[in-house]
Amino acid sequence: MSISVENLCVKIGNTILVEDVSFALKRGELVVLLGPNGAGKTTLLKACLDIIPKTSGTVTYEDTPAADLSPQARARAMAYLPQIQPLTWPNRVKDIVALGRFAYGANPSTLKGEDQSAVDHALSDCELSHMAERSAETLSGGEQARLHFARALAAQTPFLLADEPVAALDPHHQFKVLGLIRRYVDQGNGALVILHDIALAARYADRLLWMKDGQLKADGSVAETLTVERLKDIYNVDADINGTRVELLGPRG
Amino acid sequence: MSRTSILIIGLCAANIIALILACGLGTTPMEPSRIISALIGQGLPSDEIIIWTIRMPRALAASLTGLALGASGAALQGLLRNPLAEPGILGVSATGSLFASVSIYYGLAALSPWVIPSAAILGAVTATAIIALAALKTRSVVTLILIGVGLSSFAGALMSLLVNFAPNPFTLSDIMNWMLGSVANRSFADILFVLPFMIAGLLIIWSIRRGLSALTLGEDTAHSLGLDLKKIRWLTVLGAGLATGASIALAGAIGFVGIVAPHMIRPFVHHDPARTILPSALLGSVMLVLADMGVRLLPTQTELKLGVVAAIIGAPAFIWIAVQRSNGGRGA
Numbered sequence: 001m002s003i004s005v006e007n008l009c010v011k012i013g014n015t016i017l018v019e020d021v022s023f024a025l026k027r028g029e030l031v032v033l034l035g036p037n038g039a040g041k042t043t044l045l046k047a048c049l050d051i052i053p054k055t056s057g058t059v060t061y062e063d064t065p066a067a068d069l070s071p072q073a074r075a076r077a078m079a080y081l082p083q084i085q086p087l088t089w090p091n092r093v094k095d096i097v098a099l100g101r102f103a104y105g106a107n108p109s110t111l112k113g114e115d116q117s118a119v120d121h122a123l124s125d126c127e128l129s130h131m132a133e134r135s136a137e138t139l140s141g142g143e144q145a146r147l148h149f150a151r152a153l154a155a156q157t158p159f160l161l162a163d164e165p166v167a168a169l170d171p172h173h174q175f176k177v178l179g180l181i182r183r184y185v186d187q188g189n190g191a192l193v194i195l196h197d198i199a200l201a202a203r204y205a206d207r208l209l210w211m212k213d214g215q216l217k218a219d220g221s222v223a224e225t226l227t228v229e230r231l232k233d234i235y236n237v238d239a240d241i242n243g244t245r246v247e248l249l250g251p252r253g
Numbered sequence: 254m255s256r257t258s259i260l261i262i263g264l265c266a267a268n269i270i271a272l273i274l275a276c277g278l279g280t281t282p283m284e285p286s287r288i289i290s291a292l293i294g295q296g297l298p299s300d301e302i303i304i305w306t307i308r309m310p311r312a313l314a315a316s317l318t319g320l321a322l323g324a325s326g327a328a329l330q331g332l333l334r335n336p337l338a339e340p341g342i343l344g345v346s347a348t349g350s351l352f353a354s355v356s357i358y359y360g361l362a363a364l365s366p367w368v369i370p371s372a373a374i375l376g377a378v379t380a381t382a383i384i385a386l387a388a389l390k391t392r393s394v395v396t397l398i399l400i401g402v403g404l405s406s407f408a409g410a411l412m413s414l415l416v417n418f419a420p421n422p423f424t425l426s427d428i429m430n431w432m433l434g435s436v437a438n439r440s441f442a443d444i445l446f447v448l449p450f451m452i453a454g455l456l457i458i459w460s461i462r463r464g465l466s467a468l469t470l471g472e473d474t475a476h477s478l479g480l481d482l483k484k485i486r487w488l489t490v491l492g493a494g495l496a497t498g499a500s501i502a503l504a505g506a507i508g509f510v511g512i513v514a515p516h517m518i519r520p521f522v523h524h525d526p527a528r529t530i531l532p533s534a535l536l537g538s539v540m541l542v543l544a545d546m547g548v549r550l551l552p553t554q555t556e557l558k559l560g561v562v563a564a565i566i567g568a569p570a571f572i573w574i575a576v577q578r579s580n581g582g583r584g585a
Contacts, residue, residue, distance in 0.1 A: 075479030103479035
């Protein structure tokens, strides 16, 4: 089972945001997407989910072009974890997690059977069961990150696409959220995660995708692609690399 | 039983009580037992005439108007993700009553009893569609509300123009009725004319309630959850436009019910947009039936218009909600 992206291009007006990107994401794989600001990472993720229209290229889920999937079928295949945004309303924690069951026709006020158990599992996996009744507004940043991840987990999709899920979290919560994603992948699912922290990426990723200026510059294991040269090329920084340990020395030039 | 169910049952009971009380009010005061006998056909013939041809249609008209406005407000707030969105603020009510007034001004209303309701509904749907189109272009709800305020002022200006040029006092008085909003002298026939549109609008709003909850997470995430954004936008426009339009056809422009009712309901339903809709509609109904009783009770020389009373109570409430929001750090 996999998602494969072939020759994907996204253009808005005359600006090319993503240019001819191809890669595959398999189950049991945690792939981290790295690149500087403006590299086109978020656009690539959104184009995979059909949130932004593709200019050309295909995204295939199993053997079906994602464009041919119904919105519900797509939502049951891929969950999306956007960068954390403030909620519109101070909803209850368990109601937000229940929205993960939207594509299954579940109604948060009358959850039952599989929907109820998926929500309960997601809450307990993310250590949120004891605050299920609380208003999401009262949660700390780390708890909110877990809440949104729980919502994605409740959808029980084989794939997760996450946009900077640990941005603005302290190191302890960064490890916690990435640990949750790692566990999700080890249960036989696939995740594509955008990160800015190269050290965290090296520690958790099975594979790294490197993007710059809308293009995919490299795709391979941490050992293969994490090099001093690569960091110079992609981020314009000097670094020391020792196995999966990275020390950034400073900007170049 | 869940908190929402208890709330709904309580509000249904409040509606029944309010309707019975409204039937008891008038130059011939009646105690509840007399009203109930008249309602079930066991009362004096004169009582039955008073209740069934005068008081009940008026109270029901107030109730249905409140029902439609409460539900439309809750739906628009869910779609635009802002508690200040409401048919009155967004210019939907003003445009609906403008279209109705135009049909009165040009004497079209005399052609068929369907003309005024159709014109009001067309105006309401047009205004809602303009807001929804603007919502596609801008992500700022403040801009949307300003567009609504502009739309409202423009419709108000054109209404003033019609008043200015009114050919005779009857046309003038008819137009003023639409501007100010009133349920005086409504009959069951008036209600039956608008009921199909109102029911259609309310059913549409009810059918999209789950989607409105999904929008809590923002449009991108709602899309990833499997929500068809285009569909929910135009269904909300159609539902809120039909329901509001029908309420304008029945009672003219009545503002602020759509903002105050959902605001009071939200804390009781954990701020879930789906669970806000039905209780808001029921509360809107109770509010307008009670407000109309107030209009009839106040000892003024000329009877006050319901829309005027709703605005006098509602406008300060709107300001209060806006201030509360900015204090909470979640800019409007």
